[in-house]
Amino acid sequence: MVGRCTEFLPKLFYVDTNIAASLWQMAPQGLSFTKDSQIALKVVKYDARGNFLGWEDVRGGTLQLCPDTQILLDAAFKFGSSYVQSCKIRISDLLSRFPEPILYELFLMFNDSQGLQKVWPIPIRNLNLDRNDIREFRRFFLVDGLTGRRSSLSNPPSSVTFAKDIVLRSYLPTRNPTSQPPFLLTVxxxxxxxxxxxxxxxxxxxYEMxxxxxxxxxDIALGVLGSLAVFVAMLETSSWRRRSGLEFIDVVTIVKYFAYFAGALSNTFFVVTFGTGVYWLIVYKGQQSTVEVTLPPAGGKVETDFIIYVACAFGLKVFNIFHF
Incomplete structure (x- = not known):
């Protein structure tokens, strides 16, 4: 009897068989966005009793708790533009805006290959749960002052739960989604x-890719050019020995070799970092029709490696110059 009753209850997360996995497989194919185009999102709203409150377009402050102008809030949904909005807000103001919790289901609106308008459910990930629990939820809320009320619903809540950090993640390229969904909301x-x-x-x-x-x-470029730097340093050292009239390899010759090698290796790092910068400039800025590439995130592996390469290039070049 209990099992039959639960069939009609709203599903909170994707647990049945491979529904969660099929979300990635059933993600819309051929999904593309032009630069600064608006991401069409919709939410289905329910009250705390489970009553359907209707559909609503996600705009401005629909999912954002910080107050601001409509233009600035809408900038969060311009595709390809990284966006961060942070503020401090009084708990009493949150309760005034949400006297009762509202549950949301988030959907992406898109047109299929035949031009028909469809919606795709964007999975929700709750970061407060066990990190080993990879189940994706259907619903989320922004403010909950109901569960903290004791004895009577008319009493003020003893605690308030609110969404302190919401991240809308997009995985590029959206045209051909792989193991990652094109969109994911973490709360x-x-x-x-x-x-x-x-x-x-x-x-x-x-945005991630x-x-x-x-x-x-x-790594391949560094390996190939670094190998060439070894031979360039050997040729320069040999040329220096002939000019100096030396017949045998001594300590000075070894020091000279490492100095030449440092100079050649610094040129390798300069060439690789310069090529990397030009690559991202051309590929990222050159996107006209659709957005397929995003810049590496600040503090990420790509940026960290780039900084290390530049530092090595300058350090080796300084050693090479001061030696001579």
Missing amino acids: QYAQVRNLHAEAQVTFTTH NYFAHKRDT
Whole structure:
């Protein structure tokens, strides 16, 4: 009897068989966005009793708790533009805006190959749960002051739960989704007991892509040019020995070799970093029709390697110059 009743309850997360895995497989194919085009999102809203409240276009402050102008809030959904909105807001203001929790289901609107308008459910990931639990949820909320009420619903809540960090992630290229969905919403909640306190809330739009091919190509370039630097240093050292009239390899010759090698290796790092910078400039800025490439994230592996290569280039070049 209980099993039959649960058939009619709303599903909160994707657990049946391979529904979660099929989300990636059933992601819309051929999905593309032009630069600064608006991401068409819709939400289905439910109240705390499960009543359907209707559909709503995601615009401005629909999912953002920070107050701001409509233009600035809408910038979060311009495709290809990284966006961060953070502010402090009073808990009492959140309760005034959400006297009861509203549950949302998030959908992406798109046109298929035949021009028919369809929706695709964007999975929700709750970061407060066990990190080993990879189940994706269907619904989320922004503010909950209902579960913290004791004894009576008319009493003020003893605690308030709110979404302190919301990140809308997009994985490029969206045209051919792989093991990652084209879009994913991650939510992290916090709980406060002081209704007069201020809460720090953040909404972020983040774009990611697989940089493995770029890393591989960079390593190959460094390996090939680094090998050439060894032979260039040997040729320069041999030329210096002939000019100096030396017949045998001594300590000075070895020091000279390492100095020449440092100079050749610094040129290798300069060439690779310059080529990398030009590549990202041309590929990223040259996108006209659709957005397929995003810049590496700040503080990520690609940026860290780039900084290390530049530092090595300058350090080796300084050693080479001061030696001579």
